[in-house]
Amino acid sequence: MIYARIAGTGSFLPGDPVTNDDLVARGIDTSDQWIVERTGIRSRHLAPPELVTSDLARIASERALEAAGIGANDIDLIIVATSTPDCIFPSTAALLQSKLGIRNGSAAFDIQAVCSGFVYGLSVAEKFIRSGSHKRALVVGAEVFSRILDWSDRGTCVLFGDGAGAVILEASETPGMISSALHADGSHHPILCVPGSVASGQIIGDPFLRMDGQAVFKFAVRVLGDVALEVLEQGGVEVGAVDWMIPHQANVRIIQATAKRLGVSMDKVITTVDRHGNTSAASIPLALDVAIRDGRIRPGHRFLVEGVGGGFTWGAALLQL
Numbered sequence: 054m055i056y057a058r059i060a061g062t063g064s065f066l067p068g069d070p071v072t073n074d075d076l077v078a079r080g081i082d083t084s085d086q087w088i089v090e091r092t093g094i095r096s097r098h099l100a101p102p103e104l105v106t107s108d109l110a111r112i113a114s115e116r117a118l119e120a121a122g123i124g125a126n127d128i129d130l131i132i133v134a135t136s137t138p139d140c141i142f143p144s145t146a147a148l149l150q151s152k153l154g155i156r157n158g159s160a161a162f163d164i165q166a167v168c169s170g171f172v173y174g175l176s177v178a179e180k181f182i183r184s185g186s187h188k189r190a191l192v193v194g195a196e197v198f199s200r201i202l203d204w205s206d207r208g209t210c211v212l213f214g215d216g217a218g219a220v221i222l223e224a225s226e227t228p229g230m231i232s233s234a235l236h237a238d239g240s241h242h243p244i245l246c247v248p249g250s251v252a253s254g255q256i257i258g259d260p261f262l263r264m265d266g267q268a269v270f271k272f273a274v275r276v277l278g279d280v281a282l283e284v285l286e287q288g289g290v291e292v293g294a295v296d297w298m299i300p301h302q303a304n305v306r307i308i309q310a311t312a313k314r315l316g317v318s319m320d321k322v323i324t325t326v327d328r329h330g331n332t333s334a335a336s337i338p339l340a341l342d343v344a345i346r347d348g349r350i351r352p353g354h355r356f357l358v359e360g361v362g363g364g365f366t367w368g369a370a371l372l373q374l
């Protein structure tokens with residue numbers, strides 16, 4: 054039996070933290086108190102104009118390769134989850150392959166599932182590995198969401214940040230990923246979207262992120278609880294036997310509500326939203342890398358990752374390090 058296990062992780066945050074007070078100083082009609090009370094966010098990182106998604110992804114990937122003790126050309130599958138690709142095409146994964154100096158003909162493609170993108174990518178990579186077609190996947194969540202924010206919309210611009218997280222998933226004789234589940238319901242697309250497009254050399258429609266925050270909040274709490282229970286049942290694992298939960302880092306109140314519903318103490322929940330903001334597809338691999346590097350998640354620990362985002366999409370995976 055072939056399984057897929059995590060061999061290394063890495064992450065990257067561009068520039069210095071930008072605090073809530075820094076946003077106020079930049080003229081945004083908000084306050085540290087409002088942002089902290091409603092979201093738990095205290096700061097985020099914003100990429101300078103010269104950096105694109107594949108640059109963030111490259112640094113996170115190099116750190117993951119180093120942690121796994123392998124070379125870039127040992128990778129035979131690259132999946133980048135992003136909603137802020139470098140360009141319409143080629144894929145950010147193909148550009149990342151080039152920046153990493155991978156010349157072995159590895160498969161490379163992007164996944165577009167917004168904030169659930171990393172969970173989608175991880176699950177897809179696992180299926181490639183378990184089929185025997187590929188041996189070592191680089192799965193990255195990388196975003197420059199600051200580029201699609203309307204900085205005059207205080208209801209959204211204070212919530213997001215930029216960053217990248219990367220995971221090496223490799224074939225193994227012992228289980229790493231225990232179970233996973235992916236879902237989507239496109240009928241909810243208007244509550245979180247960037248509706249614009251490019252045609253005939255013009256931007257058609259609205260190029261900025263638009264969100265009905267309260268509708269997203271309610272939807273997220275419901276499906277994150279449901280999908281966590283689904284993967285636990287599929288894996289035959291009791292919630293008490295899970296060492297860590299790593300939810301998508303959108304809002305600490307969503308994270309707390311989900312933990313409460315599952316009966317998981319917040320001591321077992323990895324949170325980085327206070328320092329990273331919502332980095333969409335990058336949020337889970339960033340939090341995972343932080344918790345592995347600071348020694349909280351250790352070999353043998355079981356952890357559950359779960360994401361929800363535009364589409365609507367949602368998913369979860371139960372893993373063992």
Ligand code: UT7
Nearest residue numbers: 082083084087091092168207208211266267269270303304
């Ligand atoms: O990856 C998934 C992405 N998104 C999410 O997870 C977001 C989920 N939703 C949320 O986190 C919350 O709905 C928000 C944090 C976005 C908003 O919190 P809320 O409690 O739903 O606030 P609201 O939108 O109902 O706005 C309440 C008030 C309004 O003022 P009035 O009409 O009551 O006078 C807003 O204008 O807060 C005002 N407001 C702000 N005030 C200061 C909205 N944004 C801000 C702001 N600073 N940044």
